[in-house]
Amino acid sequence: xxxxxxxxxxxxxxxxxxxxxxxxxxxxxxxxxxxxxxxxxxxxxxxxxxxxxxxxxxxxxxxxxxxxxxxxxxxxxxxxxxxxxxxxxxxxxxxxxxxxxxxxxxxxxxxxxxxxxxxxxxxxxxxxxxxxxxxxxxxxxxxxxxxxxxxxxxxxxxxxxxxxxxxxxxxxxxxxxxxxxxxxxxxxxxxxxxxxxxxxxxxxxxxxxxxxxxxx
Amino acid sequence: xxxxxxxxxxxxxxxxxxxxxxxxxxxxxxxxxxxxxxxxxxxxxxxxxxxxxxxxxxxxxxxxxxxxxxxxxxxxxxxxxxxxxxxxxxxxxxxxxxxxxxxxxxxxxxxxxxxxxxxxxxxxxxxxxxxxxxxxxxxxxxxxxxxxxxxxxxxxxxxxxxxxxxxxxxxxxxxxxxxxxxxxxxxxxxxxxxxxxxxxxxxxxxxxxxxxxxxxxxxxxxxxxxxxxxxxxxxxxxxxxxxxxxxxxxxxxxxxxxxxxxxxxxxxxxxxxxxxxxxxxxxxxxxxxxxxxxxxxxxxxxxxxxxxxxxxxxxxxxxxxxxxxxxxxxxxxxxxxxxxxxxxxxxxxxxxxxxxxxxxxxxxxxxxxxxxxxxxxxxxxxxxxxxxxxxxxxxxxxxxxxxxxxxxxxxxxxxxxxxxxxxxxxxxxxxxxxxxxxxxxxxxxxxxxxxxxxxxxxxxxxxxxxxxxxxxxxxxxxxxxxxx
Numbered sequence: 267x268x269x270x271x272x273x274x275x276x277x278x279x280x281x282x283x284x285x286x287x288x289x290x291x292x293x294x295x296x297x298x299x300x301x302x303x304x305x306x307x308x309x310x311x312x313x314x315x316x317x318x319x320x321x322x323x324x325x326x327x328x329x330x331x332x333x334x335x336x337x338x339x340x341x342x343x344x345x346x347x348x349x350x351x352x353x354x355x356x357x358x359x360x361x362x363x364x365x366x367x368x369x370x371x372x373x374x375x376x377x378x379x380x381x382x383x384x385x386x387x388x389x390x391x392x393x394x395x396x397x398x399x400x401x402x403x404x405x406x407x408x409x410x411x412x413x414x415x416x417x418x419x420x421x422x423x424x425x426x427x428x429x430x431x432x433x434x435x436x437x438x439x440x441x442x443x444x445x446x447x448x449x450x451x452x453x454x455x456x457x458x459x460x461x462x463x464x465x466x467x468x469x470x471x472x473x474x475x476x477x478x479x480x481x482x
Numbered sequence: 483x484x485x486x487x488x489x490x491x492x493x494x495x496x497x498x499x500x501x502x503x504x505x506x507x508x509x510x511x512x513x514x515x516x517x518x519x520x521x522x523x524x525x526x527x528x529x530x531x532x533x534x535x536x537x538x539x540x541x542x543x544x545x546x547x548x549x550x551x552x553x554x555x556x557x558x559x560x561x562x563x564x565x566x567x568x569x570x571x572x573x574x575x576x577x578x579x580x581x582x583x584x585x586x587x588x589x590x591x592x593x594x595x596x597x598x599x600x601x602x603x604x605x606x607x608x609x610x611x612x613x614x615x616x617x618x619x620x621x622x623x624x625x626x627x628x629x630x631x632x633x634x635x636x637x638x639x640x641x642x643x644x645x646x647x648x649x650x651x652x653x654x655x656x657x658x659x660x661x662x663x664x665x666x667x668x669x670x671x672x673x674x675x676x677x678x679x680x681x682x683x684x685x686x687x688x689x690x691x692x693x694x695x696x697x698x699x700x701x702x703x704x705x706x707x708x709x710x711x712x713x714x715x716x717x718x719x720x721x722x723x724x725x726x727x728x729x730x731x732x733x734x735x736x737x738x739x740x741x742x743x744x745x746x747x748x749x750x751x752x753x754x755x756x757x758x759x760x761x762x763x764x765x766x767x768x769x770x771x772x773x774x775x776x777x778x779x780x781x782x783x784x785x786x787x788x789x790x791x792x793x794x795x796x797x798x799x800x801x802x803x804x805x806x807x808x809x810x811x812x813x814x815x816x817x818x819x820x821x822x823x824x825x826x827x828x829x830x831x832x833x834x835x836x837x838x839x840x841x842x843x844x845x846x847x848x849x850x851x852x853x854x855x856x857x858x859x860x861x862x863x864x865x866x867x868x869x870x871x872x873x874x875x876x877x878x879x880x881x882x883x884x885x886x887x888x889x890x891x892x893x894x895x896x897x898x899x900x901x902x903x904x905x906x907x908x909x910x911x912x913x914x915x916x917x918x919x920x921x922x923x924x925x926x927x928x929x930x931x932x933x934x935x936x937x938x939x940x941x942x943x944x945x946x947x948x949x950x951x952x953x954x955x956x957x958x959x960x961x962x963x964x965x966x
Contacts (some may be wrong), residue, residue, distance in 0.1 A: 453918065
């Protein structure tokens with residue numbers, strides 16, 4: 267019975283059906299299935315299938331994003347039950363991500379957040395035009411492993427350096443890795459400002475994040 | 483591998499390159515040329531046919547002058563639509579005005595070696611290899627003899643070439659390399675063996691024959707005789723003009739069109755007078771000579787305009803068209819090759835030329851390159867996508883998705899996106915990687931195309947020919963060689 271349910275859960279992720287994924291999570295709770303089992307033996311299997319299909323070029327970005335959304339919908343349903351049981355999902359790491367103050371470019375940053383979340387990171391996406399003080403406070407509050415800072419303009423790109431300095435000032439410089447991204451960002455800029463990681467696209471960003479966590 | 487053939491069909495794009503009045507003027511000029519200036523037909527058989535139909539024939543100069551009425555009446559006999567048949571009937575090609583099919587090119591004399599990149603003299607094995615790669619490509623609908631089998635004797639070379647192409651592919655062959663009486667008879671015999679009988683071949687012509695004109699205003703004797711033998715057997719026959727502004731045609735584009743048109747439609751009329759109703763196609767690859775050197779250019783804006791204009795002429799006479807496109811003048815697959823091949827192919831396609839020629843050849847149809855062949859297929863693929871135009875309806879306007887996303891956000895998680903994401907064209911040989919990835923490898927589409935060609939040559943197994951048919955082919959070729 268639960269095997270069949272796990273297969274349906276995986277399929278809901280593969281199909282990118284968030285409503286079905288959430289319904290199946292309700293069913294699992296009603297049937298007394300351990301939510302961690304539902305995630306690890308059900309949903310994650312679907313995430314892996316989509317990830318593999320994507321890597322070999324058979325699946326496209328919308329399928330990856332929709333799988334991520336379906337996963338999020340399932341986890342949201344399961345989370346209260348996890349908390350009640352006092353168990354916790356093992357995550358790859360905690361990431362706070364934002365587009366810097368003065369810059370409202372959203373899509374690349376959102377995509378990176380979605381991909382990281384689908385890959386198994388705990389992601390706090392703070393949105394766009396985020397003041398540095400808010401960003402670093404959040405990083406401290408959630409005990410972030412990685413802060414991802416996006417900028418699309420050469421004029422706002424300099425704020426990425428300010429974020430690194432602010433983290434240093436708070437004594438978080440050694441603890442928190444900083445990833446930078448956005449169209450004008452290059453590897454030499456990353457090196458110049460002393461950031462830890464950089465990628466030109468969302469899929470690459472996930473790999474960099476995994477490497478930074480020693481799980482690449 | 484799939485035996486499907488990708489063709490341009492049901493186009494949403496169009497181009498009015500010549501008005502009805504302009505076409506009438508070109509037609510009138512053409513008839514005046516044929517009637518007053520004349521066209522040279524250096525074949526006793528052809529001259530006898532003309533004479534029997536009331537033409538003015540000068541046997542010394544072999545120039546024929548004939549009235550417009552005779553030409554117009556003869557052209558009415560030509561069928562407006564017919565199929566080119568293939569060994570695999572699923573690969574038959576309807577020449578019906580609603581399909582653009584891509585073929586390889588001919589007839590190169592050198593090959594860029596796939597292993598070491600060297601440019602070397604072409605051999606029969608190259609003809610076989612090119613046919614095998616083309617067999618695997620859905621964009622390639624039919625073969626020309628892409629390179630010359632220079633390791634075989636001239637008197638039977640064209641037949642060896644046909645044999646290895648049929649051994650390596652189930653697709654239609656349109657040969658431009660049969661231009662003697664002996665070879666034409668043997669080619670018809672080979673096609674008859676393959677079809678099973680004369681009647682079967684007439685019903686489904688597995689071979690079509692393309693002859694070149696001898697501009698300005700002339701034909702080659704062997705070509706005329708070979709064409710008449712082929713037409714008698716029911717094989718589709720075409721004549722290609724390659725009139726070149728400044729050297730073999732007037733410097734002006736309209737003058738070039740009229741001279742080339744006189745060559746092609748006079749040949750079409752001859753074939754119809756001899757065999758009324760024989761399938762005929764217009765063929766052309768007009769160009770402009772370089773005014774500094776007189777050299778053949780292999781591409782330029784004049785060529786692109788001719789590419790679109792000629793199908794208007796062929797349509798005027800209700801004849802299918804085999805149009806030279808691709809076949810860049812560039813020496814290697816570079817930016818010039820990309821520009822010339824894209825524009826020539828787009829212009830010939832937008833007017834729905836029935837057959838496009840030229841995939842795979844460089845340096846003005848002299849050097850064959852496997853890389854270029856595969857990249858040319860990608861160009862055809864792009865034009866194929868463009869010709870579908872923009873579909874406008876409730877589903878494609880996507881108002882539900884627009885409303886669901888609202889201002890801000892993105893469309894990636896929309897079911898509408900998932901339904902249509904596979905409509906978005908994907909390249910095989912465009913570099914869409916990150917800069918870093920490119921920077922590490924510094925490779926490009928050429929490298930990927932070369933690798934792909936190597937894979938195909940290693941893995942693609944064409945459907946074999948019946949050994950009995952191969953034996954018959956060998957017997958026919960031997961008899962031509964013994965007579966020579």
